[in-house]
Structures are given as C-alpha cells and as structure tokens.
Amino acid sequence: MIMSNNINKWIFIFLAIPFSWGCSQNNKATQESAQAMDSTGAHTDEHISSEVVISDLQYNAIGVQEGAITRRTLSHLLKVNGVLDVPPQNMVDVAVPMGGYIKNTELLEGMKIRKGQLLATLENMEYIQLQQDYLENASQLAYLETEYKRQQELSAAEISATKVLQQAKAQYLTTKARVDGLRKKLQFIGISPANIEKNGISPTIQIYSPINGYVFQVNVNIGKYVTPNDVLFKIVDADHLHAELTVFERDVNSIRMGQTVRLSLPNETKERLAKVYLIGKVIDAERTVRVHCHLEQEDENLIPGMFVKAFIETAPADQWALPSNAVVDFEGANYVFIKKKGSQGHEYDFVPVNVTAESDDYKGVQLPDEVDPEASTFVLKGAYDLLAALKTAEGGDHGH
Numbered sequence: 001m002i003m004s005n006n007i008n009k010w011i012f013i014f015l016a017i018p019f020s021w022g023c024s025q026n027n028k029a030t031q032e033s034a035q036a037m038d039s040t041g042a043h044t045d046e047h048i049s050s051e052v053v054i055s056d057l058q059y060n061a062i063g064v065q066e067g068a069i070t071r072r073t074l075s076h077l078l079k080v081n082g083v084l085d086v087p088p089q090n091m092v093d094v095a096v097p098m099g100g101y102i103k104n105t106e107l108l109e110g111m112k113i114r115k116g117q118l119l120a121t122l123e124n125m126e127y128i129q130l131q132q133d134y135l136e137n138a139s140q141l142a143y144l145e146t147e148y149k150r151q152q153e154l155s156a157a158e159i160s161a162t163k164v165l166q167q168a169k170a171q172y173l174t175t176k177a178r179v180d181g182l183r184k185k186l187q188f189i190g191i192s193p194a195n196i197e198k199n200g201i202s203p204t205i206q207i208y209s210p211i212n213g214y215v216f217q218v219n220v221n222i223g224k225y226v227t228p229n230d231v232l233f234k235i236v237d238a239d240h241l242h243a244e245l246t247v248f249e250r251d252v253n254s255i256r257m258g259q260t261v262r263l264s265l266p267n268e269t270k271e272r273l274a275k276v277y278l279i280g281k282v283i284d285a286e287r288t289v290r291v292h293c294h295l296e297q298e299d300e301n302l303i304p305g306m307f308v309k310a311f312i313e314t315a316p317a318d319q320w321a322l323p324s325n326a327v328v329d330f331e332g333a334n335y336v337f338i339k340k341k342g343s344q345g346h347e348y349d350f351v352p353v354n355v356t357a358e359s360d361d362y363k364g365v366q367l368p369d370e371v372d373p374e375a376s377t378f379v380l381k382g383a384y385d386l387l388a389a390l391k392t393a394e395g396g397d398h399g400h
Contacts, residue, residue: 050350052337052386059346065381066339069373072321074357074364075313077262078254080291082245084306090237091304092210098189099227100124102220103204107233111215116208119233120220123204127189131201134182134193141175148172213237216304241302243274243293245310252289254314255279261293262311262358265302272297276312311358319356319364320373326380327355327363328387337379337386338371348379350390 054062100122107119151168155161183193190205217234226232243263247255261274278292291312328335334355340347351371357364367373379386 052348052350054346062382062385064379066377067380069320069322069378071318072362073316073318074321074359075316076357077311078251078314080245080247080310082243082308082310084241084302084304085244086236086241086304090240092235093231094233095228095231096226097228102222102224107215107218109215109218113209115212118206119209120207121204127205128201128203131196134186137175137179141179144172144175209235211235211237236304243308245291246288247291249283249287260313263308265306265308321362321364322378323380324361324363326383328383330387337383339377
C-alpha cells in the first residue's frame with residue numbers, strides 16, 4: 001500500500017512538469033480562445049488552447065482512452081434563469097380589519113406555524129365601544145320585538161290604532177337591522193357575539209393564522225398601532241413551491257408543456273428536476289416570458305425567492321456528442337481534450353466547447369470552427385485527471 005501511494009505521488013509529479021511548461025507557453029492563447037467564443041459557440045480565433053503532453057507511463061497510469069466523436073439524438077439544453085416562488089393562495093398577508101395596538105406576539109421569521117394558531121393579540125377602546133353598542137341594541141331589540149307582537153294583537157282586536165302598530169314595527173325592524181350589522185362587524189374582527197353575551201365585553205381581539213406554513217416576514221412589535229392597511233405578517237406555505245423561469249422571446253417557440261427542466265441552486269452541486277407546467281402569454285418590457293415549472297420532488301428547506309439556474313430540455317436533435325466525463329468544467333467554461341494532429345505520442349489540445357444538450361451518459365457539444373470533428377481524436381476517458389494536472393501546473397506557474 002505504501003509503495004502504491006509513492007508511485008501515485010511520482011506520477012502526479014511527472015504530470016505536473018510538462019503541464020507547467022505547456023500552460024506557461026499557451027496560457028495567453030487559452031484566454032484569447034475562450035474570449036473568442038461568441039454567443040452561438042462559434043470560435044473565431046485561430047489559436048487553440050493549451051497543449052498537454054504526457055509520457056507513456058502517465059498515459060497508462062491515468063487509463064486514458066481515445067476515440068472518435070459520435071452523432072447522437074439528444075435534447076437541446078436552453079439555459080435560463082429564474083426564482084423559486086409559490087402560488088398566490090400559498091402566500092398570505094395578515095392584516096387586521098380594525099386598527100389597534102399590538103398587545104402580544106411571539107412570532108419570529110422562519111417559525112413554523114399551523115392553521116388556526118394564535119399570531120397576535122390587539123387591544124383598542126373601539127373594540128369595547130363596538131361590543132357595548134351591540135349589547136345595548138340587542139337588549140333594546142328584545143323589548144321592541146315584544147312590543148311589536150303586542151301591538152299586532154291589539155290591532156287585530158281593533159283595540160289599538162294602525163298607526164301605533166306601524167311605529168312599533170318600524171322601531172323593531174330598524175333596531176333589528178342595527179343589531180344584525182353590529183353582529184357582523186364583531187364577527188368580522190374575530191369577536192363572537194354569543195361569547196360577549198355570555199362572558200361580557202373584552203378589550204382585545206386575537207389574530208389567527210389562516211394557513212399552515214412558515215413566518216416569512218414580521219412587521220410589528222409590541223405596542224405598535226396598526227391599521228387595516230398595514231401588513232402585520234407574511235406567511236408562506238412552501239408545500240407547492242415552483243420555479244418561475246425567465247425565457248427570452250426568441251426561445252419561447254421551442255418550449256412545450258411537459259418538457260424536463262434541470263434546476264440548480266447557487267453553491268449547490270446536486271441537480272433538481274422539474275416539468276414545464278405553464279407558459280406565459282405576455283411579453284414584458286425586457287422581451288421575456290415567464291415559464292412556470294413544477295418540481296418533481298418538494299423540499300421543505302427551499303425558500304421562495306431563491307435564485308435558480310435552469311436548463312430546459314427542448315426538442316431532440318441529431319448532434320455531435322461525447323461521453324459526459326469527456327467534457328470538463330474549468331473556470332466556468334466547458335473543455336475537451338483533442339489529440340494534437342500528427343502527434344505520435346500523447347499530446348493533446350485543451351479546447352473550449354459549448355454544451356448544447358445532455359443525457360445521463362452523453363453531452364452534445366458545439367466545437368470551434370477550426371476543429372474538424374470527423375478528423376479529430378478525443379480523450380473519452382481520463383479527461384478529469386488531465387485537468388487536475390493542468391490546474392496544478394497553472395498554480396505552480398503563477399508562483400514564478
């Protein structure tokens with residue numbers, strides 16, 4: 001085991017030496033080559049990237065495999081950006097129907113709450129006055145109802161004048177309407193008329209959560225006066241989180257319902273899958289359209305508003321493709337290793353490409369114009385080992 005580790009160390013050193021020379025000689029060409037890739041992937045510079053040279057020993061130790069690029073039918077990948085969001089019914093602004101002072105609240109942002117849970121208690125003299133008006137009118141209504149029935153009996157027996165009956169009826173119906181209105185007002189602010197008839201007047205009202213979810217925002221503190229126009233809390237139910245993607249007008253026609261979407265969050269290596277669910281019908285001022293996507297697997301750790309990068313798999317097309325491990329990611333760009341033309345040894349050019357499609361095992365690539373795919377030999381296996389040595393060589397080169 002010790003001998004094996006030593007051999008690996010020597011192989012790593014041998015790899016670093018030729019890379020150091022190749023990188024220093026061609027680093028400028030690499031930068032110019034990468035900058036020359038235009039938005040369509042066309043390569044306009046005559047230079048090809050850094051040259052990599054390894055020995056037979058290094059070649060065998062890495063297990064490099066060379067081969068030709070092939071044509072495969074893969075879905076085109078449309079790169080877009082967006083954010084995570086929730087449907088309107090899953091985000092609630094909590095307000096009060098009648099102003100008051102915050103007497104108590106224990107909510108903090110991020111707290112998980114359930115439907116019907118107490119959010120805050122408010123107090124106000126107006127709550128007392130409203131309940132008092134209701135009780136007084138309810139008591140008066142009972143008397144007026146009795147008087148109205150008595151006048152009906154007297155009128156039927158022709159003992160009382162019709163005018164007296166009409167006055168009793170008007171007073172009864174007016175008070176009844178007033179009581180009904182006050183009852184609805186009490187119910188609207190969360191006070192039970194039956195409760196105050198039984199237990200008396202209360203100076204406070206309670207605010208309860210209308211949904212299950214998380215506290216997204218807290219805008220109040222104890223003692224603060226709030227009005228019906230103020231938002232006390234924002235509550236979000238993230239159970240149906242979706243991705244809202246922004247697609248440019250020129251790309252909209254290639255998107256269809258049900259297409260697969262590959263999502264990734266900042267600083268996250270794993271990929272999440274989604275499906276196109278809705279395609280917007282309005283083009284905004286920036287000439288973009290909103291595309292609504294449903295996640296295949298929900299995650300309670302995701303938060304609305306998170307930025308996402310996405311690839312939408314559009315209609316399949318026949319294109320040049322390489323095994324996924326043959327395409328390496330270096331400093332935010334994609335590269336492949338191509339055997340140097342006329343080389344009898346193990347010399348490779350480090351060439352920038354655009355990834356146009358992707359499957360589980362293959363990636364569609366768009367090569368620079370000067371590369372003839374049918375006449376080129378590609379590194380199909382071992383590309384990441386070559387890249388690791390290249391990074392090491394560049395690090396040593398920068399130190400000089």
